[in-house]
Amino acid sequence: MALKDYLYHKPTILTERLVIRPMSASDADALREWMPDPSVYTYWGKGPGRAEKHPELLFEKEAAPAKSFHLGIAEKRTDKVVGDLWVYRIDHDRMAAAAIRLSKAVQGRGYGTESLSAMTRFCFENTELKRLWAEADVRNTASIRMLEKCGYTREGLIRQGRMVNTWCDYYIYGILNSDSMNPR
Numbered sequence: 611m612a613l614k615d616y617l618y619h620k621p622t623i624l625t626e627r628l629v630i631r632p633m634s635a636s637d638a639d640a641l642r643e644w645m646p647d648p649s650v651y652t653y654w655g656k657g658p659g660r661a662e663k664h665p666e667l668l669f670e671k672e673a674a675p676a677k678s679f680h681l682g683i684a685e686k687r688t689d690k691v692v693g694d695l696w697v698y699r700i701d702h703d704r705m706a707a708a709a710i711r712l713s714k715a716v717q718g719r720g721y722g723t724e725s726l727s728a729m730t731r732f733c734f735e736n737t738e739l740k741r742l743w744a745e746a747d748v749r750n751t752a753s754i755r756m757l758e759k760c761g762y763t764r765e766g767l768i769r770q771g772r773m774v775n776t777w778c779d780y781y782i783y784g785i786l787n788s789d790s791m792n793p794r
């Protein structure tokens with residue numbers, strides 16, 4: 611498989627407790643329970659946008675074919691979407707950024723680590739991607755710890771750089787498909 615194979619058919623990834631899968635309009639009610647919560651965006655420098663306050667808007671237009679992934683994170687038990695993740699900013703099919711957010715109600719249960727490590731493994735085993743990277747505000751302990759547990763290496767500190775919609779000190783984390791993915 612290659613990235614181009616996922617232009618139209620986005621993957622579904624199973625973990626022990628989660629299903630990482632494409633979302634549809636039938637997920638809007640579940641998304642409405644947590645996407646408008648400002649606490650999810652503490653380190654993004656912006657509150658929830660229009661689509662986050664009204665998640666049904668996310669499904670108004672048919673998703674354009676893209677090599678990037680924006681997938682829901684659902685609990686296997688209920689199939690309810692409690693978070694989402696992206697693999698985006700794909701550069702020459704070789705490197706891409708990863709980002710993730712979870713409902714406050716399920717944070718701290720290991721879902722972040724479980725889904726990001728599964729997504730990272732999926733990218734390295736099923737696509738040409740050789741490098742994934744992510745940004746983490748230096749104050750975002752949960753994100754930093756999650757990235758390190760997923761095997762990402764802290765590669766640098768950006769001082770007062772732009773991250774999402776804010777200016778802050780943030781770390782760049784990266785992982786190569788040749789790195790060990792064992793949690794630290």
Ligand SMILES: CC(C)(COP(=O)(O)OP(=O)(O)OC[C@H]1O[C@@H](n2cnc3c(N)ncnc32)[C@H](O)[C@@H]1OP(=O)(O)O)[C@@H](O)C(=O)NCCC(=O)NCCS
Nearest residue numbers: 709710711712717718719720721722723751752753755756
């Ligand atoms: C960042 C985020 C995805 C992490 O997911 P999570 O499921 O809550 O994290 P995990 O349960 O997998 O925990 C990972 C590690 O962080 C620690 N951690 C979790 N929440 C924490 C908190 N609020 N403060 C300090 N440490 C925390 C955990 O204890 C664990 O480390 P440990 O195993 O050494 O104890 C989640 O907190 C989130 O959605 N935050 C809001 C959005 C965001 O900031 N996204 C990241 C930027 S893209």
